[in-house]
């Protein structure tokens with residue numbers, strides 16, 4: 001551990017949290033960074049609110065017991081918009097959640113029309129309605145929910161080609177909606193989607209601003225942990241499905257991870273050795 005470095009656990013359903021991890025790693029602050037993905041349950045965007053309110057706190061409290069981070073980043077909008085309260089109640093360390101970037105998108109639009117691209121769960125959450133009412137009540141917000149884009153990002157990070165149909169469908173859903181011809185800012189309210197920013201921009205009918213929450217989360221974390229300046233160090237990554245993680249390991253290795261574990265669900269989310277990590 002770098003002297004004085006704070007240990008941070010970044011959590012998502014899959015590889016999406018890597019977009020937040022990247023912003024934290026680039027923040028210039030001394031963090032020891034661990035990553036956990038509940039990829040056995042991917043996609044969270046198709047789970048019920050109740051399922052997530054039970055699963056996410058149970059899993060995170062076991063990870064915190066075993067890895068003892070100084071803070072947890074719930075790098076998943078779908079979980080943050082429904083389960084932050086039970087997660088905070090279950091954990092003894094600070095929890096930083098992801099907020100759909102509606103406020104900065106509303107501040108940046110010149111036309112008054114913003115897009116909100118998220119999972120099917122996040123687009124229809126009361127939390128999202130409240131953010132829009134609070135920060136974008138004088139704007140037109142075009143919402144589009146896509147689980148297919150989550151899978152497209154997973155595929156891209158496995159080194160496969162992201163499904164073009166998922167990208168085209170999302171762009172059509174935003175730009176062909178009423179008012180879509182005026183759209184100039186898109187809030188990427190799923191952490192998987194910044195990983196596809198280039199693909200989305202390539203298909204969009206005109207240039208627009210694609211906003212995500214990564215840098216805001218990194219700033220929040222520095223503030224919450226009173227982090228020192230210095231290099232971050234990449235530590236461990238763990239997955240609830242070792243089998244599906246295997247195909248994505250190159251994306252983790254490219255970020256400096258070399259220590260991989262399997263979170264064994266039964267009986268109680270035990271972190272166990274992940275064999276065959278070198279096969280990716």
Ligand code: DGL
Nearest residue numbers: 016043044045077078191
């Ligand atoms: N990356 C997650 C988010 O920010 C969700 C992906 C999923 O549906 O599992 O919403």
